[in-house]
Amino acid sequence: MNEEFAGLPYRPCVGVMLVNAAGRVFVxxxxxxKEGDAWQMPQGGIDDGEELHPAAFRELEEETGVSPDLVTVIAESREELLYDLPDFLLGKMWGGKYRGQRQKWLLMRFKGEDTDIQLDAHEPAEFCEWKWLEPELLPEMIVPFKKRVYRQVLDEFRDLI
Incomplete structure (x- = not known):
C-alpha cells in the first residue's frame, strides 16, 4: 500500500450474498x-447513523430492484472483513477519504422471480448485466483485490446456502 494513504480509515460497508432456491448466488x-469482466455481489456504503439491515436492504434494492419483501435474511457475518484498494485506485475512490472498505456481509434467500430483478431500479445503475452463479465460482469472478474477502464470505456462508 502507498504510505501516503496508510493512515486513512476504512469505509463502512455492507455486502449481500443473495442466493436463489437452487443455491446459486447473484452477481x-x-x-x-474499464478493464473488462468485473462481477460482484451487491454491496455499498453504510450512511452515517444507518443500521446494518436497513443499509443492506437499501443497497440491494438500489442495485437489483429486489425489495425487502422478496428476501429472507439467513445469516450475518461474524466479523467485518477488510480490503485495501490497489494503489491505482487510492485517492480516486470515495473522494480519496478511505484506504479500502470494512464490510459486514448478510446472506439472504431470494423468494421472488427473475423478472423481479431490475438493474435500472436506481440511477445511476451499478450493473449492466447479471446472472446466477455456482457459489464456488465467486472468487474467480471478482477483481483481484476483493478475492480474499469473497473467499471468506463463501467459507462462512457455504453450509447455509
Missing part, C-alpha cells in the same frame, strides 16, 4: 469497469 457485472 452483477459492474457498469463502470
Amino acid at each position: 452483477g457485472k459492474r457498469i463502470d469497469n
Whole structure:
C-alpha cells in the first residue's frame, strides 16, 4: 500500500450474498469497469447513523430492484472483513477519504422471480448485466483485490446456502 494513504480509515460497508432456491448466488457485472469482466455481489456504503439491515436492504434494492419483501435474511457475518484498494485506485475512490472498505456481509434467500430483478431500479445503475452463479465460482469472478474477502464470505456462508 502507498504510505501516503496508510493512515486513512476504512469505509463502512455492507455486502449481500443473495442466493436463489437452487443455491446459486447473484452477481452483477459492474457498469463502470474499464478493464473488462468485473462481477460482484451487491454491496455499498453504510450512511452515517444507518443500521446494518436497513443499509443492506437499501443497497440491494438500489442495485437489483429486489425489495425487502422478496428476501429472507439467513445469516450475518461474524466479523467485518477488510480490503485495501490497489494503489491505482487510492485517492480516486470515495473522494480519496478511505484506504479500502470494512464490510459486514448478510446472506439472504431470494423468494421472488427473475423478472423481479431490475438493474435500472436506481440511477445511476451499478450493473449492466447479471446472472446466477455456482457459489464456488465467486472468487474467480471478482477483481483481484476483493478475492480474499469473497473467499471468506463463501467459507462462512457455504453450509447455509
